[in-house]
Amino acid sequence: MAASYLAKQNPGVLDVSIAVDLRAERLELAQQLGATHTIDGQEYKSNLVEKIRRITGGVGADDCSGALSVIEDMIVALAPCGRAVTVGAPPLTIKMSIEVFPFINGCESYRESHQGDSVSGKASYAWN
Known part of the structure; x- marks a missing residue:
């Protein structure tokens, strides 16, 4: 949902925003x-990867979940x-x-994008 919202608020930032869910109301x-x-996700459970690959051309993907x-x-x-x-963490x-x-x-390549790539863990690991 976060990526979809970002795409709507900032046209041109994301050419493709794919939402995968099991519930129709969330997809809507x-x-x-x-x-x-x-x-x-239930309908394409066995070939979800192929479906996403077709949409994106396999170029890249961002996970917000x-x-x-x-x-x-x-x-x-x-x-x-x-x-x-x-x-998403x-x-x-x-x-x-x-x-x-x-x-x-x-x-x-695989990487994260957490809080603007700040190293917040140095200050926040106390909650563990």
Whole structure:
């Protein structure tokens, strides 16, 4: 939803904004907020990666959910030299797994974008 809202408020920032959800009302809201594409996650469960790859050309993807399954699928969906970015933060203890060779061989990249790339953890880890 955050990416859809950003796209609507800042035309030209995002050419493609894809909302994936299991609930029709959330997909409708995402479209109202500016999503250019909506995908029913249940309907495309077995080929979600391929569906996203077709829409984006595999060039890149930004995840605003922080959900591990979304992050892993986003990375798998990348084309050679594609970039995946996570904006939403998963729980602190979550670990992900990727196939290393295709990732390296494809010159793909994955990074985060957290609070403007500030190192806020130095001041905020006290809440752990």
